[in-house]
Amino acid sequence: MLCGKLGVLWRAVRQLSGDDAYERYLKRHAKHHPDQLPSSREEFFKQWQDSKWKGVKRCC
């Protein structure tokens, strides 16, 4: 019971911080473009980080 709740919390923390972004990308890639090779973790992370930092992201 407690373990299950901690698991949910851990997954939320991973998703909020973007720790699991590559895994989510792989899942999505397998679903939408099964014929193409996915980017490597390093390459994906570069793109992800650059796109994340456009526009107003933080406030006063």
Place this chain on the structure above:
Amino acid sequence: MSQLFKKLGWVGIAVLGAAAIGGIALNRGESINTLWFITAAVCVYAIAYRFYAAWIAASVLTLDETRATPAERFDNGRDFVPTNRWIVFGHHFAAIAGPGPLVGPTLAAQFGYLPGTLWILFGAVLGGCVQDMVTLFFSMRRDGKSLGQMARDELGSIGGAAALTATLAIMVILIAVLGLVVVNAMKHSPWATSTVAATIPIAMIVGLYMRSIRPGRVLEGSAIGVMLLLLAVVGGGWVDHNETLRGLFDHEGLPLAWAIIAYGFMAAILPVWLLLAPRDYLSTFMKLGTITLLALAIVMLRPEVKMPALTQFIDGTGPIFGGALFPFVFITIACGAISGFHALIASGTTPKLLANERDIRMIGYGGMALESFVAVMALIAATVLEPGVYFAINSPAGVVGKEAADAVARISSWGFPVTVEQMQMLARQMGEKSLFARTGGAPSLAVGMASIFGSAFGQGMLALWYHFAIMFEAVFILTTLDAGTRVGRFMLQDMLGNIWPKLGETSWMPSVLLTSGVIVAAWGYFLYIGVIDPNGGVNILWPLFGISNQMLAAIALCVATGIFVKSGKLKQAWITGLPLAWLVTITTTAAYQKIMSADVRVGFFAAANDMATKLAAGVLPPEKAAVAPQLIFNQRLDAWLTLFFVTLLWVIVLDMLRVCARHLAGKPVPPISESPHEPSRLVEDYVRD
């Protein structure tokens, strides 16, 4: 039966909330327990969320859960992603919660605890939460468009230009005042300075780790970073005790200001992954962790509030900033009650993540309610200090005198007893040389937090807690400074790109250097003046920031009110119309007083003329005479800037009224730009896993 119990439960919450507010408002005893504040806040948020927000969602916005959101329609796995509402809430809250709600309430505590508390609670549930929720809704219905685009589409090009200008202006003032807060916290404090300096290489180590050593392992990198930050706090203590190292980090305000300016420029041109992104991870973790810790400590400890409900300074003679309760408490506390900046977030990344329209109430309204709660905690941390100590830390030397004996005599004469020994003892406990005239709010918040944490988790480490609190504030203030400079640079490049397309290229180095330099120079100027000002600078910059932030909120509310009227919801338009009318009233009154008041502590022109007369008569002390010409110029500039802000505000208000009047008269207006209805295909459990 269960229906009846539910109703009785809400009646109970209403009675409890009313009793708590009554207790806070009517208490005239020696002290009052903070539990009253927490109870009042939680009850007010709960009732407003359950009834007002639910009514807005159902009857005004008519949220439609069967309608596909932009995240569903444009799902691209990058910016448009249907996301679980708790995750969106986390992203949204982390984005809106900044240093603003910590600083504003601390400064406004000079009026006593009551005005700030009431404005934070009611301003939030009737104004700020509504603004965030409604802006989020309108942006979501327009494919996640920004506030500026919505203003242009719905009101016309004047509205759009005003929104853009306001955003750029507020960014510059905000960064300057936050920079000043950090400088004042580091002034002559080798411990704080070395800790804050250490955060820069730490962020770079984390950045390198995530980029090259273990790509994409965000949590691993952040964990290492947080450990290093805590070590840096301890390490600062060693530096402080080492005679040679101490000298390296013991500085006046001016060199520290230059260091911040140089840092801001570097941060704007360095790649994001090296400095900005890792710093943001660290600051988000520190921020959420520390706020949770503070809430736990306050609930566990329930300290007594020692500040009176109202002080004599409601008449405008306060030492921290000049100006009467009305309108300045509403200007000083912007973030935490209503913050225009949130409209930029609510029309930025958040609307592109919503999986379902009904999540808007929790994320828009609930997110702001939580931010408002942070402001209540900051107010508690300021008011649990002995009032004499609070005024000794926050009053600038220019008001109470440079010598400790003069300052305590002056503050004690106001009826807030404090002694030199008491202040020395406190400074020693906190590991600082002196705590007199440490304006800007950060040191007094840190003392308040340290005393709360110290009592809850061990008294022996007060100095560590104090510098932990300073590091925590500095980390996310510097994040806002980096991110703000970069956003300002992009906006400027975008504008200049219309004149010469080459300048609009975000990767063309000459343009990057030029635009970053312009933005840094703009806020650097205000920071520089703030540092050389013997009155501390915060008393000038913070009201200017408040006016500009409230102006941005008024622009967001104008856009919302205009859309309501155009979509035939004139009768419900008061939900944004009333907060708008209030904001226009306080902003205009405050601006009028800042420009026209004959009181030299309020009016910019009055202060400039007063100083010019004294300078000409040769009665200024030599160190003040040396900077007087710059201060005189700056006061006049600030007056013109205030006039510019308030003109901009009235331009957009009148433009909105013009559009509404034309619509009601049946004349053509810019059409409603809402995207057409598309049914949602998302299965319930797909997003709510």
